[in-house]
Amino acid sequence: MIRLDQVSFSYINEQVSRSAVHDLSFTLEAGQLVALLGANGSGKSTLARLIKGRLLPGKGNVVVDGLNTRDKIQRSQVQNLVGLVGPVPDHQFISNLVADDVAFGPQNLGLERAEINRRVDAALKMVSMEDYAQYPPYLLSGGQKQRVCLAGILAMQFRYLILDEATSMLDPEGRGQVMQVLARLRQESNLGILLITQNLDEAQMADRVDIMQQGKIVANFCFRELAASPHLLRQYNLEEPPLFHLASVLKSQGLLPHDWYPDSLDQVVKALC
Numbered sequence: 262m263i264r265l266d267q268v269s270f271s272y273i274n275e276q277v278s279r280s281a282v283h284d285l286s287f288t289l290e291a292g293q294l295v296a297l298l299g300a301n302g303s304g305k306s307t308l309a310r311l312i313k314g315r316l317l318p319g320k321g322n323v324v325v326d327g328l329n330t331r332d333k334i335q336r337s338q339v340q341n342l343v344g345l346v347g348p349v350p351d352h353q354f355i356s357n358l359v360a361d362d363v364a365f366g367p368q369n370l371g372l373e374r375a376e377i378n379r380r381v382d383a384a385l386k387m388v389s390m391e392d393y394a395q396y397p398p399y400l401l402s403g404g405q406k407q408r409v410c411l412a413g414i415l416a417m418q419f420r421y422l423i424l425d426e427a428t429s430m431l432d433p434e435g436r437g438q439v440m441q442v443l444a445r446l447r448q449e450s451n452l453g454i455l456l457i458t459q460n461l462d463e464a465q466m467a468d469r470v471d472i473m474q475q476g477k478i479v480a481n482f483c484f485r486e487l488a489a490s491p492h493l494l495r496q497y498n499l500e501e502p503p504l505f506h507l508a509s510v511l512k513s514q515g516l517l518p519h520d521w522y523p524d525s526l527d528q529v530v531k532a533l534c
């Protein structure tokens with residue numbers, strides 16, 4: 262379990278001192294998928310870096326499976342438990358071939374060649390980049406680079422995965438694929454996933470949706486509660502998911518019952534028929 266207890270963090274450097282996370286408490290259990298939404302600058306990426314142990318809390322503790330990031334040795338163990346994929350591939354490709362790049366992490370774990378190859382193949386397939394295994398990474402498009410980064414993280418088989426707007430450069434099909442990968446990972450593994458996104462639509466399969474404002478988690482909801490409430494959507498400045506918009510239009514025409522909520526487009530079609 263990932264646990265943050267009343268954590269505060271400020272960036273302090275020559276130019277600025279800025280409080281980015283303030284008195285924040287948060288939990289994520291293995292097997293859970295939590296979506297985190299919030300305005301620009303609300304502290305989401307800072308929270309991700311605190312969990313990964315790249316930043317240390319000024320106050321409070323970040324504890325992952327009993328390991329406290331304040332302790333140097335425990336912090337390096339936490340870094341082996343938590344995978345973090347960011348919004349733009351900041352990752353410096355270290356190999357001349359995509360497959361070698363994805364293999365780099367598992368190699369550092371000291372795994373056998375056959376196991377490394379198996380993981381690389383599976384990870385590239387998951388992000389639909391298997392045709393690019395023998396391609397130089399620097400020739401890829403931004404979205405393709407993002408997929409390869411994701412494959413590198415998947416091949417590590419971390420216990421927790423943080424996706425910090427990791428689909429921002431993907432086309433709609435690519436986003437859909439990543440969502441399918443997450444759905445599969447949830448079914449087939451006991452991974453804990455933190456999905457940081459600006460898009461409420463992507464939070465559909467989350468067990469919980471947390472809202473962050475000015476360095477704090479100010480509320481949490483189940484997806485349906487939030488997506489179906491025009492009041493909450495307005496309050497937190499969120500866009501109504503297209504499926505819920507369609508359902509509310511059909512409800513206003515008397516074509517669907519008011520207390521009915523869709524899970525998929527197929528379901529709407531069936532309900533109409």
Ligand SMILES: Nc1ncnc2c1ncn2[C@@H]1O[C@H](COP(=O)(O)OP(=O)(O)OP(=O)(O)O)[C@@H](O)[C@H]1O
Pocket residue numbers: 272273274277279280281299300301302303304305306307308
């Ligand atoms: N390296 C840094 N040095 C100083 N201040 C920073 C640094 N990184 C972030 N901040 C500040 O900390 C606050 C939180 O930033 P953070 O990147 O965590 O927000 P965010 O919710 O991820 O935003 P976005 O949606 O734009 O990605 C912001 O006020 C930001 O200006």
Ligand SMILES: [Mg+2]
Pocket residue numbers: 305306307425
């Ligand atoms: Mg961010």
